[in-house]
Amino acid sequence: MAMAVPKLRFAPPQILAIGYAVLVLLGTLLLRLPAANHTGQPLPLIDAFFTATSAVCVTGLVVVDTGTFFNAFGQTVIIVLIQIGGLGFMTMATLFALVFQRRLSLRDRLLLQEAMNQGSVEGIVRLIRRVIYYSLAIEAVGALLFAIRLAFDMPLGRALYFGIFHSVSFFNNAGFDIFGDFRSLTDYADDPVMNLVSVGLIVSGGLGFIVLSDLADYRHKKKLSMHSKVVLSTTGLLILFGAVIILLFEWGNPGTLGGMDWGGRLWGALLQSVTPRTAGINSVDLTQLHQATHFLLLILMFIGASPGSTGGGIKTTTFAVTIGAMIAMMRGHEDVVFFRQRLARERILKALTIILLALALVIGVAMLLSATEGHDFMVVLFETTSAFGTVGLSLGLTPELSTFGKIMIALTMFAGRVGLLTLVYALKPRKTSEKFRYPEGKIIIG
Amino acid sequence: MAMAVPKLRFAPPQILAIGYAVLVLLGTLLLRLPAANHTGQPLPLIDAFFTATSAVCVTGLVVVDTGTFFNAFGQTVIIVLIQIGGLGFMTMATLFALVFQRRLSLRDRLLLQEAMNQGSVEGIVRLIRRVIYYSLAIEAVGALLFAIRLAFDMPLGRALYFGIFHSVSFFNNAGFDIFGDFRSLTDYADDPVMNLVSVGLIVSGGLGFIVLSDLADYRHKKKLSMHSKVVLSTTGLLILFGAVIILLFEWGNPGTLGGMDWGGRLWGALLQSVTPRTAGINSVDLTQLHQATHFLLLILMFIGASPGSTGGGIKTTTFAVTIGAMIAMMRGHEDVVFFRQRLARERILKALTIILLALALVIGVAMLLSATEGHDFMVVLFETTSAFGTVGLSLGLTPELSTFGKIMIALTMFAGRVGLLTLVYALKPRKTSEKFRYPEGKIIIG
Numbered sequence: 001m002a003m004a005v006p007k008l009r010f011a012p013p014q015i016l017a018i019g020y021a022v023l024v025l026l027g028t029l030l031l032r033l034p035a036a037n038h039t040g041q042p043l044p045l046i047d048a049f050f051t052a053t054s055a056v057c058v059t060g061l062v063v064v065d066t067g068t069f070f071n072a073f074g075q076t077v078i079i080v081l082i083q084i085g086g087l088g089f090m091t092m093a094t095l096f097a098l099v100f101q102r103r104l105s106l107r108d109r110l111l112l113q114e115a116m117n118q119g120s121v122e123g124i125v126r127l128i129r130r131v132i133y134y135s136l137a138i139e140a141v142g143a144l145l146f147a148i149r150l151a152f153d154m155p156l157g158r159a160l161y162f163g164i165f166h167s168v169s170f171f172n173n174a175g176f177d178i179f180g181d182f183r184s185l186t187d188y189a190d191d192p193v194m195n196l197v198s199v200g201l202i203v204s205g206g207l208g209f210i211v212l213s214d215l216a217d218y219r220h221k222k223k224l225s226m227h228s229k230v231v232l233s234t235t236g237l238l239i240l241f242g243a244v245i246i247l248l249f250e251w252g253n254p255g256t257l258g259g260m261d262w263g264g265r266l267w268g269a270l271l272q273s274v275t276p277r278t279a280g281i282n283s284v285d286l287t288q289l290h291q292a293t294h295f296l297l298l299i300l301m302f303i304g305a306s307p308g309s310t311g312g313g314i315k316t317t318t319f320a321v322t323i324g325a326m327i328a329m330m331r332g333h334e335d336v337v338f339f340r341q342r343l344a345r346e347r348i349l350k351a352l353t354i355i356l357l358a359l360a361l362v363i364g365v366a367m368l369l370s371a372t373e374g375h376d377f378m379v380v381l382f383e384t385t386s387a388f389g390t391v392g393l394s395l396g397l398t399p400e401l402s403t404f405g406k407i408m409i410a411l412t413m414f415a416g417r418v419g420l421l422t423l424v425y426a427l428k429p430r431k432t433s434e435k436f437r438y439p440e441g442k443i444i445i446g
Numbered sequence: 447m448a449m450a451v452p453k454l455r456f457a458p459p460q461i462l463a464i465g466y467a468v469l470v471l472l473g474t475l476l477l478r479l480p481a482a483n484h485t486g487q488p489l490p491l492i493d494a495f496f497t498a499t500s501a502v503c504v505t506g507l508v509v510v511d512t513g514t515f516f517n518a519f520g521q522t523v524i525i526v527l528i529q530i531g532g533l534g535f536m537t538m539a540t541l542f543a544l545v546f547q548r549r550l551s552l553r554d555r556l557l558l559q560e561a562m563n564q565g566s567v568e569g570i571v572r573l574i575r576r577v578i579y580y581s582l583a584i585e586a587v588g589a590l591l592f593a594i595r596l597a598f599d600m601p602l603g604r605a606l607y608f609g610i611f612h613s614v615s616f617f618n619n620a621g622f623d624i625f626g627d628f629r630s631l632t633d634y635a636d637d638p639v640m641n642l643v644s645v646g647l648i649v650s651g652g653l654g655f656i657v658l659s660d661l662a663d664y665r666h667k668k669k670l671s672m673h674s675k676v677v678l679s680t681t682g683l684l685i686l687f688g689a690v691i692i693l694l695f696e697w698g699n700p701g702t703l704g705g706m707d708w709g710g711r712l713w714g715a716l717l718q719s720v721t722p723r724t725a726g727i728n729s730v731d732l733t734q735l736h737q738a739t740h741f742l743l744l745i746l747m748f749i750g751a752s753p754g755s756t757g758g759g760i761k762t763t764t765f766a767v768t769i770g771a772m773i774a775m776m777r778g779h780e781d782v783v784f785f786r787q788r789l790a791r792e793r794i795l796k797a798l799t800i801i802l803l804a805l806a807l808v809i810g811v812a813m814l815l816s817a818t819e820g821h822d823f824m825v826v827l828f829e830t831t832s833a834f835g836t837v838g839l840s841l842g843l844t845p846e847l848s849t850f851g852k853i854m855i856a857l858t859m860f861a862g863r864v865g866l867l868t869l870v871y872a873l874k875p876r877k878t879s880e881k882f883r884y885p886e887g888k889i890i891i892g
């Protein structure tokens with residue numbers, strides 16, 4: 001007896017893309033209100049749209065200064081958009097589903113699977129519940145620590161407000177700050193507490209909920225999945241590698257690390273190594289960095305955070321698989337092996353294709369903007385990569401963008417957040433059934 | 447009864463790499479001689495080494511002006527190095543083998559297979575004989591046409607000398623010119639004969655001998671291999687695409703195409719679209735191009751010519767396979783299909799890996815040089831890509847390089863010419879036998 005499965009009107013990738021789009025529209029309307037800022041004038045539509053997209057996509061590129069332009073209401077709208085965008089509107093939807101109907105339909109589970117990029121349906125509900133729990137718990141701890149430190153510099157109520165805003169923003173790798181005047185963390189460049197809490201929030205938010213969940217289970221299971229091992233080791237190596245290179249390049253640069261004592265230099269190198277993947281805050285003046293350091297940040301922004309996390313980019317696992325494939329090819333090995341487990345060919349192909357697809361998008365948009373915005377190519381490439389990786393680091397181009405430039409960067413953020421493959425599937429959902437395969441041909445490579 | 451196969455002392459990739467290295471050393475010694483230039487002083491060792499590497503690797507990046515610094519002897523050394531380097535010392539070795547011993551050993555055939563990047567051993571000797579025949583024939587036609595055109599501007603003997611030099615240089619995609627003062631083809635920017643002959647030589651040299659041979663057989667066979675079809679269509683599309691974009695970006699630029707009539711603009715766009723893959727001559731002032739055009743040239747240089755050709759880069763087929771893999775992934779297809787034939791998974795993996803390996807090399811070297819040479823990052827990246835693709839286009843950095851910079855660029859040219867994979871195999875020839883495979887693990891990508 002065949003079961004009658006109801007036909008979906010939209011495929012999961014389409015619902016995902018539409019969900020983010022609806023959130024952006026809602027945010028645009030709210031941020032446009034005169035009541036959302038100190039001037040009492042409505043924010044131009046394009047700027048409201050850009051800010052909402054930046055918040056929902058947890059990017060942090062801004063055209064107006066969050067701290068000085070928006071009032072408490074506007075900032076609250078932004079931080080709520082960040083929280084929803086970061087946890088993913090799917091997670092929020094599940095929360096309501098759990099509360100109101102206790103059990104999920106198969107369709108809901110399939111949607112969740114797409115959103116969380118999880119391999120199996122089972123355990124998804126448990127994972128979602130944990131997502132909410134961990135996120136709020138980590139954000140609460142971060143907010144408290146920030147508030148205690150900031151209470152030395154401002155009234156307690158304001159310190160608590162700042163603590164909550166920045167804890168949510170940093171854990172969700174959103175990169176928004178309300179310190180004012182596009183300052184980000186520069187006032188606290190050598191402050192151990194601010195640096196440590198920021199790095200802790202950013203890194204734990206960027207590991208991805210699957211890894212966090214796996215880590216929480218470690219006490220019982222006494223083992224980690226290969227995925228978690230790859231994420232943790234890649235994250236660690238990238239942070240170390242980035243910090244060392246930044247220290248080398250910037251040690252004697254008076255505009256950045258050169259003016260600090262060795263403690264400040266270490267904190268500066270660590271924060272600037274962590275933040276491009278893909279938090280987007282900064283504690284030194286980015287425009288003063290060497291061009292080689294700019295390019296290092298570009299690479300780190302492109303790599304980004306880990307799958308199922310609040311961060312963007314091509315993801316650490318994609319990067320690790322690519323490096324693994326290169327090493328395997330150079331050594332003449334047939335398989336890519338991580339921690340005594342080999343990867344399926346399809347996974348490797350997917351990783352390599354994602355990288356090249358992302359490269360094509362970033363370079364294409366940068367070339368277009370270079371022609372329309374007339375800025376230095378590296379600055380345009382930096383801003384485009386920052387948007388694609390939902391990073392939010394800027395060399396100053398974003399506030400000067402033309403309307404066309406703002407739309408392009410907003411769309412790039414959207415593509416980076418929703419995910420290139422999801423977006424492509426959303427636009428072209430119908431899978432053609434391949435009834436026969438063509439014979440194999442020969443071609444000479446390289 | 448098992449046959450006793452004699453053990454090779456060097457693996458084919460090692461012999462290839464060593465062969466090129468010996469040629470470079472020989473060239474260095476000859477170009478260093480005071481008799482090779484007009485000054486009567488010996489050229490500094492590093493500059494002789496750089497010029498020899500540039501000639502053997504058919505790159506065309508120069509630290510001294512070929513036309514005004516070297517005398518006829520020096521220029522002859524350079525053009526001979528280009529001819530040997532271009533045809534490949536392996537092809538030359540075969541020539542001698544054919545002349546002196548008539549039959550090739552299995553070992554020689556395996557070496558040839560590596561050098562020509564040919565899939566099967568059979569037909570290699572026939573191919574090599576054709577390589578020599580076609581090359582000389584095409585070069586002779588080119589030299590004659592150049593000489594006839596140049597005879598209007600200079601004495602006949604000089605026109606013939608110029609014709610031969612530039613025909614050999616252009617067919618081998620070497621990019622060396624003796625017009626003087628780093629002028630390249632700028633004096634003939636809107637000259638139909640010089641443009642047409644140059645484009646013809648560059649493109650036919652860049653198609654690769656396998657395609658040329660396939661084209662020659664077309665009269666009998668009435669069909670082309672998939673390899674040839676892919677090479678021809680990719681080459682055509684890249685030239686068209688490049689020319690259109692250059693026309694768009696540079697139409698109104700008074701420093702480049704803007705100052706010409708529409709005929710000159712078309713020739714200029716065509717030549718500048720053809721030359722980055724990977725001839726390296728230029729008919730407009732490259733430093734005057736828009737930055738977006740620089741980046742387009744960067745991409746074309748990176749792609750380069752076709753396998754088994756005189757040109758460098760990652761090769762047109764590698765690029766085509768990558769694009770095919772991206773499209774297949776986006777459309778949810780399992781196979782990459784060209785002209786009704788599918789590609790083996792291994793080929794696709796190889797293509798994607800080569801691209802990323804090349805990217806890693808180019809970006810790594812550019813970051814290093816950006817730190818040591820202190821120039822604009824785009825200029826450094828342009829010069830590094832030009833070296834890797836054995837292109838020879840320059841934004842002016844090469845003559846100003848430090849000794850360290852010259853060595854790095856020379857090594858990059860060498861890696862680009864010998865081929866990254868060949869070089870890696872040469873350094874690490876021992877293939878480990880994989881007696882067992884690890885179990886398959888799960889990882890989440892993208």
Ligand SMILES: [K+]
Pocket residue numbers: 058059060173174175278279280390391392
């Ligand atoms: K961000």
Ligand SMILES: [K+]
Pocket residue numbers: 504505506619620621724725726836837838
């Ligand atoms: K060349």
